[in-house]
Amino acid sequence: MGESKFVNDKIAELEKELELLKSTPSEEEYFRKRSSARVKMRAEQMMAAKNQAFDTVALWGLYGKEDIKRYKCFTLPLFMTTAGGSYDSLLDGALLLSYQTTNDPNKVYSRIDNVNSDHLAWKFAALEGLGSPELTQGLCTSSGMSAILMTTMAFLEPGDNFVSSNRVYGGTEQLFNITYPKSGWKVKWITEPWDLRKWESKIDEKTKFLYVESPSNPTLFVADIPALAKLAHSHGIPLIVDSTLASPALMRPLEHGADIVLHSISKVSNGSCRAIGGVIVAKDKIVTKNPAIAQDFVNKLKGGHFRNMGPCLSPFNSMLIWDEMSTIRIRMKEHCEKAMKIANFLKTHPMIEAVNYPGLPTHPQHEVAKRLMKLPDGTNGYGYLLSFNIKGGLEKAKKFAEAFDFGVQVTHLGGSYTVWVHNATTTHAQMSSEERKSAGVLDNMIRYSVGLEGADDAIKALEKALDKIKD
Numbered sequence: 001m002g003e004s005k006f007v008n009d010k011i012a013e014l015e016k017e018l019e020l021l022k023s024t025p026s027e028e029e030y031f032r033k034r035s036s037a038r039v040k041m042r043a044e045q046m047m048a049a050k051n052q053a054f055d056t057v058a059l060w061g062l063y064g065k066e067d068i069k070r071y072k073c074f075t076l077p078l079f080m081t082t083a084g085g086s087y088d089s090l091l092d093g094a095l096l097l098s099y100q101t102t103n104d105p106n107k108v109y110s111r112i113d114n115v116n117s118d119h120l121a122w123k124f125a126a127l128e129g130l131g132s133p134e135l136t137q138g139l140c141t142s143s144g145m146s147a148i149l150m151t152t153m154a155f156l157e158p159g160d161n162f163v164s165s166n167r168v169y170g171g172t173e174q175l176f177n178i179t180y181p182k183s184g185w186k187v188k189w190i191t192e193p194w195d196l197r198k199w200e201s202k203i204d205e206k207t208k209f210l211y212v213e214s215p216s217n218p219t220l221f222v223a224d225i226p227a228l229a230k231l232a233h234s235h236g237i238p239l240i241v242d243s244t245l246a247s248p249a250l251m252r253p254l255e256h257g258a259d260i261v262l263h264s265i266s267k268v269s270n271g272s273c274r275a276i277g278g279v280i281v282a283k284d285k286i287v288t289k290n291p292a293i294a295q296d297f298v299n300k301l302k303g304g305h306f307r308n309m310g311p312c313l314s315p316f317n318s319m320l321i322w323d324e325m326s327t328i329r330i331r332m333k334e335h336c337e338k339a340m341k342i343a344n345f346l347k348t349h350p351m352i353e354a355v356n357y358p359g360l361p362t363h364p365q366h367e368v369a370k371r372l373m374k375l376p377d378g379t380n381g382y383g384y385l386l387s388f389n390i391k392g393g394l395e396k397a398k399k400f401a402e403a404f405d406f407g408v409q410v411t412h413l414g415g416s417y418t419v420w421v422h423n424a425t426t427t428h429a430q431m432s433s434e435e436r437k438s439a440g441v442l443d444n445m446i447r448y449s450v451g452l453e454g455a456d457d458a459i460k461a462l463e464k465a466l467d468k469i470k471d
């Protein structure tokens with residue numbers, strides 16, 4: 001060996017490759033060994049990430065020295081391509097395309113795998129896996145809705161059912177209520193999702209999972225995830241959590257016992273509000289009655305109906321969101337502080353009937369939120385979303401919407417920009433007033449997603465609009 005570290009490292013690297021080739025009886029064996037080495041390397045990186053700070057993982061994910069050397073770029077490059085390639089040999093291609101090896105996502109067709117989407121999935125899997133000892137795996141999808149579809153349909157056969165909180169995003173409600181019955185899948189809604197006995201009473205032999213959105217959009221119901229996971233597991237089924245509103249910066253359901261967590265990453269995961277996307281993260285082993293998907297759930301999806309149905313995330317969106325995730329904790333902390341300030345202002349205003357924010361002691365699940373909604377340093381944070389009810393019913397709420405001149409009146413949430421909406425006339429307009437009431441969306445409610453603008457600017461604008469509608 002020489003004096004130079006570079007030369008010695010290079011020799012060691014080549015000797016390792018030579019050793020692998022010499023000890024390998026066939027070309028097939030060579031590719032299989034390389035593939036298991038990659039799977040092992042990723043698993044080791046994931047376990048190592050558990051000892052890193054949230055911010056380190058949020059910044060780098062699994063993009064490390066080797067990748068930087070390989071791509072000659074310290075930021076993750078954009079692989080805006082339909083396919084990578086080329087295969088090292090005919091056999092390499094055959095093994096890759098039959099999912100017997102997974103040695104490089106860039107050799108696969110981008111509907112199935114892509115370097116940017118792969119890295120984004122690993123970053124989410126590592127962040128959601130912080131705090132729980134198990135290995136986690138992730139898969140990116142074209143939207144939050146397709147993450148929900150991909151995850152839930154994997155468990156369902158005609159005649160099966162699942163139990164879900166009715167405090168879910170409207171699109172989810174439509175998917176479960178309108179689309180699923182066409183395949184013979186039945187949702188059993190829980191209208192009082194804070195009551196565990198209600199959940200238990202709906203579980204039967206054909207129930208394949210429990211589903212909850214927490215905090216929920218727009219009603220801000222906060223679920224007792226450890227208790228629901230315990231209940232699900234006692235029946236041999238998994239708990240699936242839509243954790244879109246919280247993001248891994250505020251709650252990590254897997255550490256509280258959930259089996260699978262999914263997100264619309266069109267929201268706070270992507271503060272610039274530029275991309276639609278979704279992600280699924282599962283523990284390596286999940287509780288389920290179906291042994292075929294009990295282990296490596298996410299990769300089975302990837303080689304199964306995810307591949308067949310095609311809801312992949314664009315590499316460009318993956319790149320944007322991968323970058324955005326580097327600041328998620330910092331943004332979330334700011335969102336939480338500003339939202340608390342605004343909620344405290346609103347709750348004392350004479351024109352406000354009620355403020356719904358998990359950070360207020362008046363919120364029905366405040367104690368649950370206090371236990372589960374924590375920034376990575378352990379301090380409580382309650383998110384960016386709140387809603388408030390204007391005194392004087394529907395008419396006054398409409399007047400407020402006309403008078404309020406701050407942020408953007410649009411149906412979105414979680415971005416760095418303040419957005420707000422009067423739900424009764426927009427997002428929930430197709431429901432009757434009674435239906436809205438039972439879903440917790442009153443006619444005088446404004447949903448308000450606190451952005452990163454100065455909180456005092458927002459408060460001044462709120463005060464001005466509320467003043468205007470006083471009489």
Ligand SMILES: Cc1ncc(COP(=O)(O)O)c(C=O)c1O
Binds near residue numbers: 216
């Ligand atoms: C809680 C929640 N889950 C899922 C979705 C669907 O996400 P996407 O719009 O990315 O399909 C939304 C959208 O608003 C949401 O709020």
